[in-house]
Structure formats: C-alpha cells, structure tokens
Amino acid sequence: MSCRIVIIYPYFTPAKKAGGIVSSLSNLVNNLDNYTFYIYTSCYDLNGIQLSININQWVDFSQNVKTYYSDAHDTVPIKTILKDINPDKVYINGIYGNKFFLKPLVALRNNKNQVIIAPRGMLHEGALKVKALKKKIYLTAIKVSGFLKSMCWHATDEQEVNDIQKHFRNSKVVLAQDTTPLKPNFAPLNHNKQKGQLKLVFLSLMTEKKNLLFLLQLLQNNPELQITLDVIGPIKDHAYWNTCKVLIDKDDRICYKGQVAPSEVVNAMVPYDYFIVPTLGENFGHVIFEALTAGKPVIISHFTPWTNLINQQAGFNLNLNEDEWLSTLQKIIDIDNTKYQVMANGAQSYLKNYLKSYTPQKDYKPLFG
Numbered sequence: 001m002s003c004r005i006v007i008i009y010p011y012f013t014p015a016k017k018a019g020g021i022v023s024s025l026s027n028l029v030n031n032l033d034n035y036t037f038y039i040y041t042s043c044y045d046l047n048g049i050q051l052s053i054n055i056n057q058w059v060d061f062s063q064n065v066k067t068y069y070s071d072a073h074d075t076v077p078i079k080t081i082l083k084d085i086n087p088d089k090v091y092i093n094g095i096y097g098n099k100f101f102l103k104p105l106v107a108l109r110n111n112k113n114q115v116i117i118a119p120r121g122m123l124h125e126g127a128l129k130v131k132a133l134k135k136k137i138y139l140t141a142i143k144v145s146g147f148l149k150s151m152c153w154h155a156t157d158e159q160e161v162n163d164i165q166k167h168f169r170n171s172k173v174v175l176a177q178d179t180t181p182l183k184p185n186f187a188p189l190n191h192n193k194q195k196g197q198l199k200l201v202f203l204s205l206m207t208e209k210k211n212l213l214f215l216l217q218l219l220q221n222n223p224e225l226q227i228t229l230d231v232i233g234p235i236k237d238h239a240y241w242n243t244c245k246v247l248i249d250k251d252d253r254i255c256y257k258g259q260v261a262p263s264e265v266v267n268a269m270v271p272y273d274y275f276i277v278p279t280l281g282e283n284f285g286h287v288i289f290e291a292l293t294a295g296k297p298v299i300i301s302h303f304t305p306w307t308n309l310i311n312q313q314a315g316f317n318l319n320l321n322e323d324e325w326l327s328t329l330q331k332i333i334d335i336d337n338t339k340y341q342v343m344a345n346g347a348q349s350y351l352k353n354y355l356k357s358y359t360p361q362k363d364y365k366p367l368f369g
Contacts, residue, residue: 002034002035002036002064003035003036003088003089003368003369004035004036004038004085004086004087004088004089005035005036005037005038005087005088005089005090005091005368006037006038006039006040006081006082006085006087006089006090006091007025007028007029007037007038007039007040007091007093008039008040008041008078008090008091008092008093008100008101008104009021009022009025009039009041009092009093009094009100010041010042010044010094010097010099010100011041011042011044011045011046012025012026012039012041012067012069013025013026013061014051014052014053015044015045015046015051016045016234016259016261016262017045017046017047017234017236017259018045018046019046019205019236020282020284020285020286020287021093021094021120022262023262023286024120024178024179024284024286025039025093027178027179027180027181028179028360028364029061029062029064029065030062030179030181030182031179031182031360031361032179032360032361032364032368033063033064034361035064035368036064036065037064037065037066038058038065038066038067038068038085038087039061039065039066039067039068040068040070040078040081040100041067041068041069041070041100042069042070042071042099042100043055043056043069043070043071044071046234046236047234050071051069053069054069055069055070055071055074056068056069056070056071056074056076068081070099077103077107078099078103078104078107079107082104082107082108087114088114088368088369089114089115089116089367089368089369090104090108090114090115090116091116091118091154091368092104092105092115092116092117092118093118093120094118094119094120094122095117095119095122095123095142096122096138105147105148109147112149112150112151113150113152115151115152116151116152116153116154116174116367116368117148117151117152117153117154118153118154118156119153119155119160119163119164119283120283121160121281121282121283121284123160123163123164123166123167124159124160124163124280124281124282124283124303125163125281125303126209126279126280126281126303127209127280127281129280130207130208130209130280139167143167143168148168148171151171151172152171152172152173152174152367153168153171153172153173153174154173154174154176154367155173155174155175155176155283156175156176156177156178156283156284156305157175157177157178157283157284157305158175159283159305160283161173161175174366174367176360176363176364176366176367177284177305177358177363178283178284178286179360180286180289180355180358182358182360184266184289184293184351184355185266185293186293186295186348186351187266187267187269187270187293187294187295188295189295189341189344189345189348191270191271191272191273191295191344192337192340193273193335193336193337193340194337195334195335195336195337196226196333196334197226197227197228197333198225198226198227198228198273198274198329198332198333199227199228199230199271199272199273199274200227200228200229200230200272200273200274200275200276200299201229201230201231201232201268201269201272201274201275201276201296202215202229202230202231202232202233202275202276202277203231203232203233203260203265203268203269203275203277203287203291204233204277204279204287205233205234205236206233206234206235206236206237206240206241206244207236207237207240208237208240208280209279209280209281210277210278210279210280211277211278211279211280211301211320212231212244212278213240213243213244213247214278214320214322215229215276215278215325216244216247216248216251216254217247217322218322218325218326218329219247219251219253219254220247220250220251221322222326223251225253225329225330225333226333227253227329227333228253228254228255229253229254229255229276230254230255230256230257230272231244231248231254231255231256231257232256232257232258232259232260232268233259234259265287265290266290266293266294267294269290269291269294269296270294272296273296273297273332273340274296274297274298274299274315274332275287275288275291275294275296275297275298275299275315276298276299276300277298277299277300277301278299278300278301278318278320278325279300279301279303279304280301280303280320281303281304282303282304282305283305284304284305285300285304285305285306288300288304288306289351291347292306292314292347292348292350292351293348293351295344295345295347295348296344296347297309297313297314297315297316297340297343297344297346297347298314298315298316298347299315299316299318299325299328299329300315300316300317300318301317301318301319301320302317302318302319304317309350312346312349312350312353313342313343313345313346314343314346314347314349314350315343315346315347316328
C-alpha cells in the first residue's frame with residue numbers, strides 16, 4: 001500500500017483565483033502518482049464564491065487523490081478527519097489561519113513527527129514587509145509557544161531554507177524544488193517585436209507583494225516611454241488595488257484586462273514582448289514558469305529562484321531601484337525583432353535546461369518517505 005499523505009491548504013482546484021500554490025499542489029499530486037493523497041481544503045475560491053463541487057465529503061479527484069471541500073458550516077473536526085485516514089504524513093501549506101493551520105497543528109500536537117510545514121514563501125523578507133507589525137507579533141507568538149518545535153519544514157529553494165532557519169532555528173528542513181507540469185506546452189515563437197515600442201504584461205495576483213505600484217509609479221514618472229502595459233489577474237488585496245487603479249486610470253498606456261483561467265495563462269501572454277513583475281519575493285513563481293513557456297523574456301526582481309537570466313538571454317533580474325528599471329526598459333524599447341527573437345528563444349531554452357534536472361519522485365522521497 002502506498003504512503004498516505006494528507007495535504008492541507010484553504011484552496012485547491014477548481015479554484016482559479018488563489019494563485020501559484022494551487023498550481024503547485026495540482027502539479028504535486030499529478031507528478032507523484034506513487035502516493036495516495038487526501039486533500040483537505042475549502043469549497044471557496046479566493047473571492048469567497050463557492051465552487052461548484054460536492055462539499056463536506058470525500059470526492060475522487062483522480063486515481064490517487066481524494067479531496068474534501070469543507071464549507072463554513074462543516075461540523076466534522078479536522079481531528080476526526082485525520083483519525084479516519086491515519087496518514088503517514090500531514091503536509092500543511094502556509095503558516096497563517098485557524099482552520100487550515102492552527103487547528104491541524106493542535107490535532108497533531110502529540111504526533112509532530114507526522115507533520116510537514118511548507119511556508120510557501122511566506123517567511124521571505126519581502127513577504128514579511130507586507131503588514132509587517134501584525135506578522136511580527138504572530139511569528140513571535142508562534143515561536144514562544146513552541147508549537148512548531150520538532151516539526152519538519154519543506155523549502156523549495158536555498159533562500160527558503162535560510163528563511164526558515166532564520167525564524168525557526170535548529171528546525172529540520174528538507175529541500176525539494178517546487179513541482180511543475182512534467183511536459184509544459186511551449187508556445188510557438190511567432191510573435192514579432194516592433195523596434196521603438198514595448199508591449200509589457202503584468203500577470204499576477206493583485207497584492208502588495210507583487211509590487212505593481214512600483215511599476216505604475218515608474219511609468220507615471222516617465223510619460224515619454226513608448227510602452228504599453230496590460231495588467232491581468234485576480235484582485236486579492238482590494239485596498240492595495242484601489243491605490244494602483246488610480247494610477248492606471250490616469251495613464252492611457254496602461255489597461256487592466258481582468259483575469260484569465262489558469263489553463264489560459266500561457267496563451268494570454270503570447271501577444272506581448274516581455275513579462276514584467278517587480279515582486280518583493282517568490283519561493284517559486286509559477287507565472288514566471290508560464291511566461292518562459294510562452295517564450296516571453298521576463299523582467300523581474302532578484303527575489304525569486306529564477307536567476308542568471310541575462311547571461312542566458314532569457315530576461316533580466318533587477319534591483320528594486322527605479323533608475324535600474326528605467327534604464328533597462330529604455331534599452332529594450334529599441335531592441336529590433338532579430339535581437340528579440342534571440343531572447344524569446346533564450347526564455348524557452350532557459351526553462352528546458354531547468355526541466356532537465358527536474359526529478360520530482362526522487363526529490364520528494366526524503367520529504368514524504
């Protein structure tokens with residue numbers, strides 16, 4: 001009998017607005033068909049709308065995956081769920097929340113050797129700057145409680161290993177890179193760039209961590225730039241979005257295009273020259289993976305695992321300094337199509353090289369057994 005793994009996170013497929021962690025978990029269970037997974041999640045999408053699924057019961061998701069979509073009135077406690085399954089491991093994603101973080105930890109307080117916590121970039125320095133005081137108080141309380149002592153942590157890159165050990169010293173940390181589609185559908189490279197113009201796309205969740213406001217202010221301060229920017233993605237932080245929208249409405253070069261289904265992200269990027277997100281921190285960045293799949297060179301900060309882009313002619317890693325971003329944008333406005341095609345090919349080649357070392361069943365064996 002295969003190992004039984006319970007995965008806990010507030011959102012799962014068919015949720016379409018909750019970002020990259022949903023993609024990570026979907027890829028995880030698709031990649032690791034040598035395990036039996038039980039996914040305990042909510043029946044809501046990020047905007048609070050209930051999904052069209054059966055609730056408060058186990059349903060078959062695939063051959064090796066069952067899913068429990070719990071609603072706000074569900075009377076079955078997580079302790080009962082876990083007792084009935086008797087899992088080998090419980091894989092908790094994220095470090096916030098009551099129903100999908102604290103309550104499972106309480107239920108497992110006498111079985112800490114079963115627990116794996118995946119912070120999913122939430123301990124990254126950039127992520128902790130958003131609502132910094134509230135997060136500092138919360139993390140301090142968690143540390144003082146000793147609640148997480150002796151539990152295993154999952155990091156998806158070396159930076160996350162350091163982030164975990166910085167906040168939870170002497171913790172056991174297992175490094176296994178984030179899961180991706182085993183065979184991504186690379187888009188045809190038939191997009192042509194016009195010299196003297198630049199078509200950018202920002203496609204992501206609308207949250208402070210994605211740092212859209214930085215980009216909007218840069219464009220506002222430089223009205224002469226021959227740039228168009230389309231903004232795509234679901235709105236998570238409405239207060240932050242309202243601040244951004246004021247600048248979007250003032251600039252004819254910028255347009256909010258709403259959102260697209262996760263399955264349509266790659267196709268949505270095809271009409272653009274470059275993908276751009278000045279993020280404050282990503283532990284993986286699935287949308288960056290999808291941009292590279294689409295053959296879009298990416299313009300991002302240093303706070304992601306996607307590094308050394310310029311040497312691979314796949315894009316740019318930039319410091320969060322307006323002058324540096326402005327200088328880069330001015331240069332690539334004047335790139336002609338011949339030079340652009342080198343970078344488009346470089347984007348897909350960069351991703352293909354990454355996938356050569358992608359061995360999820362081997363990587364996750366130390367984590368799940």
